[in-house]
Amino acid sequence: xxxxxxxxxxxxxxxxxxxxxxxxxxxxxxxxxxxxxxxxxxxxxxxxxxxxxxxxxxxxxxxxxxxxxxxxxxxxxxxxxxxxxxxxxxxxxxxxxxxxxxxxxxxxxxxxxxxxxxxxxxxxxxxxxxxxxxxxxxxxxxxxxxxxxxxxxxxxxxxxxx
Amino acid sequence: xxxxxxxxxxxxxxxxxxxxxxxxxxxxxxxxxxxxxxxxxxxxxxxxxxxxxxxxxxxxxxxxxxxxxxxxxxxxxxxxxxxxxxxxxxxxxxxxxxxxxxxxxxxxxxxxxxxxxxxxxxxxxxxxxxxxxxxxxxxxxxxxxxxxxxxxxxxxxxxxxxxxxxxxxxxxxxxxxxxxxxxxxxxxxxxxxxxxxxxxxxxxxxxxxxxxxxxxxxxxxxxxxxxxxxxxxxxxxxxxxxxxxxxxxxxxxxxxxxxxxxxxxxxxxxxxxxxxxxxxxxxxxxxxxxxxxxxxxxxxxxxxxxxxxxxxxxxxxxxxxxxxxxxxxxxxxxxxxxxxxxxxxxxxxxxxxxxxxxxxxxxxxxxxxxxxxxxxxxxxxxxxxxxxxxxxxxxxxxxxxxxxxxxxxxxxxxxxxxxxxxxxxxxxxxxxxxxxxxxxxxxxxxxxxxxxxxxxxxxxxxxxxxxxxxxxxxxxxxxxxxxxxxxxxxxxxxxxxxxxxxxxxxxxxxxxxxxxxxxxxxxxxxxxxxxxxxxxxxxxxxxxxxxxxxxxxxxxxxxxxxxxxxxxxxxxxxxxxxxxxxxxxxxxxxxxxxxxxxxxxxxxxxxxxxxxxxxxxxxxxxxxxxxxxxxxxxxxxxxxxxxxxxxxxxxxxxxxxxxxxxxxxxxxxxxxxxxxxxxxxxxxxxxxxxxxxxxxxxxxxxxxxxxxxxxxxxxxxxxxxxxxxxxxxxxxxxxxxxxxxxxxxxxxxxxxxxxxxxxxxxxxxxxxxxxxxxxxxxx
Numbered sequence: 037x038x039x040x041x042x043x044x045x046x047x048x049x050x051x052x053x054x055x056x057x058x059x060x061x062x063x064x065x066x067x068x069x070x071x072x073x074x075x076x077x078x079x080x081x082x083x084x085x086x087x088x089x090x091x092x093x094x095x096x097x098x099x100x101x102x103x104x105x106x107x108x109x110x111x112x113x114x115x116x117x118x119x120x121x122x123x124x125x126x127x128x129x130x131x132x133x134x135x136x137x138x139x140x141x142x143x144x145x146x147x148x149x150x151x152x153x154x155x156x157x158x159x160x161x162x163x164x165x166x167x168x169x170x171x172x173x174x175x176x177x178x179x180x181x182x183x184x185x186x187x188x189x190x191x192x193x194x195x196x197x198x
Numbered sequence: 199x200x201x202x203x204x205x206x207x208x209x210x211x212x213x214x215x216x217x218x219x220x221x222x223x224x225x226x227x228x229x230x231x232x233x234x235x236x237x238x239x240x241x242x243x244x245x246x247x248x249x250x251x252x253x254x255x256x257x258x259x260x261x262x263x264x265x266x267x268x269x270x271x272x273x274x275x276x277x278x279x280x281x282x283x284x285x286x287x288x289x290x291x292x293x294x295x296x297x298x299x300x301x302x303x304x305x306x307x308x309x310x311x312x313x314x315x316x317x318x319x320x321x322x323x324x325x326x327x328x329x330x331x332x333x334x335x336x337x338x339x340x341x342x343x344x345x346x347x348x349x350x351x352x353x354x355x356x357x358x359x360x361x362x363x364x365x366x367x368x369x370x371x372x373x374x375x376x377x378x379x380x381x382x383x384x385x386x387x388x389x390x391x392x393x394x395x396x397x398x399x400x401x402x403x404x405x406x407x408x409x410x411x412x413x414x415x416x417x418x419x420x421x422x423x424x425x426x427x428x429x430x431x432x433x434x435x436x437x438x439x440x441x442x443x444x445x446x447x448x449x450x451x452x453x454x455x456x457x458x459x460x461x462x463x464x465x466x467x468x469x470x471x472x473x474x475x476x477x478x479x480x481x482x483x484x485x486x487x488x489x490x491x492x493x494x495x496x497x498x499x500x501x502x503x504x505x506x507x508x509x510x511x512x513x514x515x516x517x518x519x520x521x522x523x524x525x526x527x528x529x530x531x532x533x534x535x536x537x538x539x540x541x542x543x544x545x546x547x548x549x550x551x552x553x554x555x556x557x558x559x560x561x562x563x564x565x566x567x568x569x570x571x572x573x574x575x576x577x578x579x580x581x582x583x584x585x586x587x588x589x590x591x592x593x594x595x596x597x598x599x600x601x602x603x604x605x606x607x608x609x610x611x612x613x614x615x616x617x618x619x620x621x622x623x624x625x626x627x628x629x630x631x632x633x634x635x636x637x638x639x640x641x642x643x644x645x646x647x648x649x650x651x652x653x654x655x656x657x658x659x660x661x662x663x664x665x666x667x668x669x670x671x672x673x674x675x676x677x678x679x680x681x682x683x684x685x686x687x688x689x690x691x692x693x694x695x696x697x698x699x700x701x702x703x704x705x706x707x708x709x710x711x712x713x714x715x716x717x718x719x720x721x722x723x724x725x726x727x728x729x730x731x732x733x734x735x736x737x738x739x740x741x742x743x744x745x746x747x748x749x750x751x752x753x754x755x756x757x758x759x760x761x762x763x764x765x766x767x768x769x770x771x772x773x774x775x776x777x778x779x780x781x782x783x784x785x786x787x788x789x790x791x792x793x794x795x796x797x798x799x800x801x802x803x804x805x806x807x808x809x810x811x812x813x814x815x816x817x818x819x820x821x822x823x824x825x826x827x828x829x830x831x832x833x834x835x836x837x838x839x840x841x842x843x844x845x846x847x848x849x850x851x852x853x854x855x856x857x858x859x860x861x862x863x864x865x866x867x868x869x870x871x872x873x874x875x876x877x878x879x880x881x882x883x884x885x886x887x888x889x890x891x892x893x894x895x896x897x898x899x900x901x902x903x904x905x906x907x908x909x910x911x912x913x914x915x916x917x918x919x920x921x922x923x924x925x926x927x928x929x930x931x932x933x934x935x936x937x938x939x940x941x942x943x944x945x946x947x948x949x950x951x952x953x954x955x956x957x958x959x960x961x962x963x964x965x966x967x968x969x970x971x972x973x974x975x976x977x
Contacts (some may be wrong), residue, residue, distance in 0.1 A: 120315050152263070175337040175339075177336045194579070
């Protein structure tokens with residue numbers, strides 16, 4: 037089948053971060069201000085099919101994989117992607133308490149100590165694999181559990197929908 | 199000064215101290231909880247007369263992110279706090295400033311919010327230059343959007359007018375802990391809800407039955423008394439006084455048997471039959487009361503609430519939760535009460551008769567209690583998890599049955615089988631673990647109870663030999679012990695029932711307490727008749743603060759005029775008519791009919807004036823004529839048939855086996871899209887509204903049917919103010935004028951002939967596309 041995906045030619049691509057914290061891109065002789073980067077698969081494939089959009093949120097094209105870019109450019113894009121899809125990874129769970137159809141979590145993450153409450157329902161837990169789960173709290177913030185097996189089973193059992 | 203929710207009281211002073219400004223000069227303060235690089239740290243904004251001030255740091259001794267109530271106290275501490283009457287007002291912790299910055303207002307034109315996937319950013323803008331100031335987590339979304347909007351008004355040198363803050367984005371917070379409610383419609387704080395107040399509220403459901411319930415409690419006393427008396431009669435009295443030579447009633451076997459028998463009969467009749475019958479009445483009436491109340495509350499609530507809750511979970515509330523509470527009051531509570539009385543009576547008897555044996559009996563008690571409260575909850579949690587695993591299996595079964603056509607079409611049966619077997623495996627391993635646990639736990643538990651019987655035999659025999667105890671007394675004691683230890687396991691179930699009922703109560707109150715956001719204003723005026731002049735003034739609306747759907751829409755429709763709305767899907771067309779119909783309330787701006795703001799009209803009147811024919815027509819389970827008469831309860835058969843004839847529905851209705859009496863509805867007899875649409879038009883004709891909304895009324899039908907429907911619609915729109923959303927532009931030829939909506943704004947306005955002349959316009963392009971599409975179809 038003919039490939040209709042609008043891939044950007046990574047050899048003709050350069051990015052720069054402004055003092056204000058935004059990204060600008062030069063591609064095929066054209067300069068784009070305040071572009072934004074999106075993941076096509078924010079959960080299952082974080083480094084591939086990166087979509088670049090202009091300041092009016094119109095798609096300029098896709099980057100097939102960050103690995104096609106020089107390491108420093110890839111790191112810059114990854115930084116902005118991580119800001120957009122902010123999801124601390126849960127390193128350990130100190131305590132889970134059940135309360136009125138909610139579970140209150142007290143945990144340590146890659147971004148520090150967090151406390152949040154999660155509704156007791158299926159929708160609060162997105163199972164990416166049997167072992168990897170995204171936890172969504174009552175406000176819609178996300179936390180990632182990379183491996184359920186690595187966390188204290190005694191606490192996790194209290195979240196029955198997990 | 200304008201502060202947003204949950205800004206601690208010492209923050210204005212901290213600003214004053216760090217920047218040496220007077221707190222009075224601060225116009226607005228807002229809070230975000232993450233820094234520019236996304237780390238968890240508080241960032242406060244203060245807008246003064248000439249600067250924007252930023253403070254970044256943490257409250258002393260606190261780092262990280264808190265989406266729950268602070269401080270995180272242990273269970274013990276929170277228990278203790280319940281006993282201490284007055285909670286000390288918590289002092290705001292000092293704010294440790296890590297970074298501060300002042301930005302002149304001259305450098306800022308606007309504050310803007312960028313919504314990211316699951317968080318957001320606050321930026322300042324001057325011309326085309328943007329700068330990120332801080333990030334925030336989802337909890338702050340509403341406040342930050344409001345801050346951005348209001349501060350931009352101040353930055354542009356204007357004053358904040360009352361209508362700028364009229365939007366309902368004001369965040370309701372729990373009066374106790376100050377945290378915003380997770381669900382703004384439910385006004386329920388999961389952090390603070392205390393069980394006691396919940397139960398006091400629940401008792402209200404018992405109030406209508408209080409005398410009968412008291413009678414039940416009295417009967418329980420009787421039962422408990424008889425329960426205690428019988429072992430005494432058959433043990434102590436029978437063995438020591440009747441069978442033992444020299445006893446008080448030696449040889450009087452028959453009277454004793456008669457007494458024991460009549461006690462048994464009395465117990466069954468008074469205790470069980472009578473109590474059971476009274477209970478049966480109370481329980482059915484009570485759950486009926488609760489169910490009715492929830493159902494009524496659901497009818498009162500607005501669309502926003504239903505958007506947020508799953509149908510399944512709401513149905514559970516109506517059905518299961520009411521039952522759960524009834525079960526608790528009628529079955530669990532009396533059971534617990536009787537057991538408690540039994541234990542108390544038995545303990546008294548044991549200690550009075552022989553305290554040494556009584557003490558011996560108590561030896562295994564701590565271990566038993568420990569097991570009961572430690573392991574039974576564990577078993578209960580197992581059941582919970584199995585229930586979850588089971589429902590997951592169920593949903594996958596129903597998914598594959600509903601999607602069977604797709605599965606067969608792509609022949610992915612094996613994948614589905616694998617998915618199912620994985621869930622099944624999970625269920626199996628959980629069930630196995632539970633069964634293994636139970637197979638070990640229950641026998642050991644029984645063993646322990648057996649042990650206490652051995653203890654009583656041993657100690658009892660020694661006491662008998664010492665002449666301290668009679669054989670009859672020992673026999674009574676043994677029966678008593680089985681009475682106490684037997685239901686011990688179920689006693690721990692009481693905690694389970696209690697927590698179940700508490701959860702159910704909480705879910706029920708969440709519905710009952712939900713505030714309908716579309717409610718009649720207290721000063722709502724009844725309106726008898728209208729001409730049908732609609733004026734929409736600077737209306738903006740969003741379902742989520744981060745995604746504006748409509749921006750600054752203004753348009754007037756004169757009585758009897760027809761306005762067409764055109765635009766791409768998702769442009770906001772349906773939202774606009776939903777606002778006119780008041781399924782949702784406008785956030786900013788106003789919509790009025792004949793000069794009266796629709797929010798000041800009685801909802802009932804409004805719905806009487808407005809009729810809707812939409813792309814989705816819901817058919818209730820019932821006969822055809824009931825479904826049409828839905829629009830006008832009490833309509834005569836003639837009116838109904840007439841409406842059906844004008845809607846071109848009569849023909850297909852007559853082809854149904856029972857004509858207008860045919861029962862239709864989901865799962866009984868499905869109608870085709872075109873048929874449903876025609877029923878919906880018949881409903882609207884019968885309703886006879888002054889204002890008619892056609893929301894893609896001919897979307898679900900083929901061209902031939904469309905022609906029929908168009909005829910009936912043309913008849914329907916005559917002399918009515920009509921708003922028509924059309925996906926086929928051709929249907930709007932008769933419109934007095936057409937508006938084109940793109941990205942929530944009106945981009946073009948005029949008659950068909952005027953709009954078609956602008957060859958660079960959106961309308962022209964849409965029209966061309968459709969003409970081409972029709973041409974292709976024609977080939």
